[in-house]
Amino acid sequence: MTDHPTKVLVVEGLTKKIGKREIVRDLAFEIGQGEVFGFLGPNGAGKTTTIRMLVGLIRPTHGQIKIAGYDLSNQFLEAIRHIGCIVENPELYPYLTGRENLEMFARMVEGVTPQRITEVVQLVELEERIDERVKTYSLGMRQRLGIAQALLHHPQLLILDEPTNGLDPAGIREMRQFISRLAHEEGISVFISSHILHEVQLLCDRVAIIHQGRIIQTGDVHQLLSGEPPVIWKVSPLAKANQLLQSLPDVFDVEILENESIRTRLPQNKIANINLRLIQAGIQVTSIEQKKPTLEDIFLQMTEGDSLA
Amino acid sequence: MPNFMGLIYNELLKMVRKKRILVVLLILAILIPIFTYAQYRTVQTNIQNLGTSDWKTLIQQQIVDNQNRLTSSRIPEEWRKLIKISIQQQQYYLDHDINPTSPGAPTFIRKFIDQAISLFLPLLIVVVAADIVSSEHSGGTIKLLLTRPVQRWKVLLAKYVSLILLVSFIVTVTALLSYLISGLVFGYTGWNMPVLTGFDTQNDELITQGVHLVPQWKYILMSYGLAWFACTAVATLSLMVSVLLRSTAASMGTMLAAIIAGNLLTQLSPSWTTIKYFVFTNLSLTNYLSGTPMMIEGMSLPFSLIILCVWSIISLLIAFTVFTKKDILA
Numbered sequence: 014m015t016d017h018p019t020k021v022l023v024v025e026g027l028t029k030k031i032g033k034r035e036i037v038r039d040l041a042f043e044i045g046q047g048e049v050f051g052f053l054g055p056n057g058a059g060k061t062t063t064i065r066m067l068v069g070l071i072r073p074t075h076g077q078i079k080i081a082g083y084d085l086s087n088q089f090l091e092a093i094r095h096i097g098c099i100v101e102n103p104e105l106y107p108y109l110t111g112r113e114n115l116e117m118f119a120r121m122v123e124g125v126t127p128q129r130i131t132e133v134v135q136l137v138e139l140e141e142r143i144d145e146r147v148k149t150y151s152l153g154m155r156q157r158l159g160i161a162q163a164l165l166h167h168p169q170l171l172i173l174d175e176p177t178n179g180l181d182p183a184g185i186r187e188m189r190q191f192i193s194r195l196a197h198e199e200g201i202s203v204f205i206s207s208h209i210l211h212e213v214q215l216l217c218d219r220v221a222i223i224h225q226g227r228i229i230q231t232g233d234v235h236q237l238l239s240g241e242p243p244v245i246w247k248v249s250p251l252a253k254a255n256q257l258l259q260s261l262p263d264v265f266d267v268e269i270l271e272n273e274s275i276r277t278r279l280p281q282n283k284i285a286n287i288n289l290r291l292i293q294a295g296i297q298v299t300s301i302e303q304k305k306p307t308l309e310d311i312f313l314q315m316t317e318g319d320s321l322a
Numbered sequence: 323m324p325n326f327m328g329l330i331y332n333e334l335l336k337m338v339r340k341k342r343i344l345v346v347l348l349i350l351a352i353l354i355p356i357f358t359y360a361q362y363r364t365v366q367t368n369i370q371n372l373g374t375s376d377w378k379t380l381i382q383q384q385i386v387d388n389q390n391r392l393t394s395s396r397i398p399e400e401w402r403k404l405i406k407i408s409i410q411q412q413q414y415y416l417d418h419d420i421n422p423t424s425p426g427a428p429t430f431i432r433k434f435i436d437q438a439i440s441l442f443l444p445l446l447i448v449v450v451a452a453d454i455v456s457s458e459h460s461g462g463t464i465k466l467l468l469t470r471p472v473q474r475w476k477v478l479l480a481k482y483v484s485l486i487l488l489v490s491f492i493v494t495v496t497a498l499l500s501y502l503i504s505g506l507v508f509g510y511t512g513w514n515m516p517v518l519t520g521f522d523t524q525n526d527e528l529i530t531q532g533v534h535l536v537p538q539w540k541y542i543l544m545s546y547g548l549a550w551f552a553c554t555a556v557a558t559l560s561l562m563v564s565v566l567l568r569s570t571a572a573s574m575g576t577m578l579a580a581i582i583a584g585n586l587l588t589q590l591s592p593s594w595t596t597i598k599y600f601v602f603t604n605l606s607l608t609n610y611l612s613g614t615p616m617m618i619e620g621m622s623l624p625f626s627l628i629i630l631c632v633w634s635i636i637s638l639l640i641a642f643t644v645f646t647k648k649d650i651l652a
């Protein structure tokens with residue numbers, strides 16, 4: 014009956030125009046069951062706009078969104094039933110207690126029992142403060158209540174917009190563990206937007222990279238994000254080393270930095286080999302430093318890849 | 323529809339917990355005693371000025387006052403007509419031995435709604451109604467509300483139904499509070515006192531053909547029914563403005579300005595008859611019961627009811643269309 018029985022979310026040709034501006038263009042991706050999918054892009058890339066379309070808050074200009082096999086625009090009720098979401102900040106009713114907020118949303122879906130409310134409250138570890146007003150909650154607690162609200166009706170897909178935004182390191186770690194547990198123990202698919210590469214690497218199985226409203230690449234996190242991080246060489250003499258590095262086949266983006274060092278990009282397994290070549294050429298290597306790639310590095314790499322091809 | 327009852331319950335819960343209703347009740351609880359005292363003072367002053375508590379002398383005095391005003395040449399033509407009609411009406415009370423100001427709590431609540439229907443009650447309604455949708459936008463909770471398996475029109479309908487329940491509550495509480503509070507001063511009797519109604523105006527003449535007496539309780543029921551109708555129209559327009567404007571301050575400001583403008587325009591420019599098609603010049607529905615002549619020509623009870631209905635229906639159409647279609651962008 015459905016095109017993708019195991020796919021929780023299928024997006025095709027998704028485009029949104031506001032006025033004359035195309036905010037996102039021709040997005041396509043899929044999320045399988047129990048998969049954590051990262052949506053990685055810098056500020057203003059169009060992540061939130063995409064999420065608003067996925068949860069039916071805004072209407073796509075073109076394209077199709079299928080959730081659990083149901084078309085979001087034609088079968089809104091069936092489709093939205095399988096989604097739990099937090100769009101941007103976890104904004105709940107501040108003048109109600111945490112429990113009253115949950116009860117309110119429970120009344121809007123069929124089949125959420127009082128036991129289920131207790132269950133999700135335990136899951137997000139909010140038992141102690143659940144009967145206090147939300148305006149007394151910290152950001153971390155609001156975020157957790159937001160998640161409780163999103164999980165209330167047993168959704169198949171959880172959509173989170175930068176869920177670690179504003180949390181402290183401990184909170185971030187907790188949130189990550191929580192999301193992994195949901196996906197890997199409860200089989201819930203998770204869609205997470207983020208602008209932090211590291212976070213996506215830690216959490217996600219697959220990733221789509223979005224830049225200026227378009228997906229530049231989609232794929233397995235480890236294939237996509239772990240390749241060719243920048244390597245900084247402290248060497249002397251500088252000029253000779255530069256010349257040699259430029260000539261080697263596996264090394265690219267060779268650039269002399271101000272502090273007497275050279276930045277290159279090369280596959281990790283080639284570092285030892287290149288080091289040997291430098292030493293053989295009589296160049297002194299005082300340090301080799303492998304940088305963690307940033308989102309910018311990835312973009313640089315990908316756009317270069319495009320221009321080469 | 324258990325689901326829909328749940329939605330209404332949610333809306334009522336939010337209203338109660340936001341404490342706006344409490345503010346409205348407080349305003350009523352503070353202002354009604356003040357109005358009671360003002361009414362008491364008026365009665366006392368009149369008695370003092372006349373040196374008698376005899377209402378017949380009072381009315382005769384009022385007729386003389388009105389006739390004196392008529393002789394002044396500086397009065398505009400529209401006012402002159404009004405005064406003439408008032409004199410006719412007062413004469414009628416006198417001729418038929420009916421005391422229009424007979425004190426007592428029921429008389430107070432009848433007079434109170436006469437005064438409150440065009441401005442005071444509508445303002446209270448706006449205070450609770452103007453943020454019903456806009457607050458969901460400014461609080462960001464609209465994102466949670468509209469990502470449930472409930473159609474958008476149902477969400478808005480639940481809000482509208484709750485709003486009408488709230489209007490009914492406020493109108494009832496106004497009647498109850500004014501009865502209880504004013505009764506302390508004026509006494510609680512007077513429900514069966516006969517009151518004149520059925521006045522009509524045609525070509526500046528007060529038509530007294532249809533005039534008849536009804537017991538005061540019946541008159542009060544009719545008055546509060548009309549007040550409920552006027553307030554529902556105000557609530558319906560507030561709903562639309564609240565859907566259209568995302569900030570609560572903006573929607574409340576717009577509604578307050580429109581209601582006050584409607585009141586001022588009627589006072590300032592009775593010769594500009596086009597304004598009778600404006601919704602908020604038609605709020606003083608109880609004037610048709612008491613025979614207080616309308617300022618603007620061509621207004622009648624059916625006319626005002628139709629104008630209020632037409633504006634309400636158009637507002638609802640706009641509110642529902644926009645709410646179900648619009649993109650929730652921020």
Ligand SMILES: Nc1ncnc2c1ncn2[C@@H]1O[C@H](COP(=O)(O)OP(=O)(O)OP(=O)(O)O)[C@@H](O)[C@H]1O
Nearest residue numbers: 031036054055056057058059060061062063208651
């Ligand atoms: N209502 C709007 N009208 C016009 N442009 C808009 C509107 N909302 C968003 N945009 C534009 O769309 C682009 C994408 O915005 P969006 O909020 O989706 O980005 P984002 O990826 O979520 O960014 P961030 O990481 O900052 O949250 C931005 O350039 C923004 O200026």
Ligand SMILES: [Mg+2]
Nearest residue numbers: 060061062174
């Ligand atoms: Mg965003």
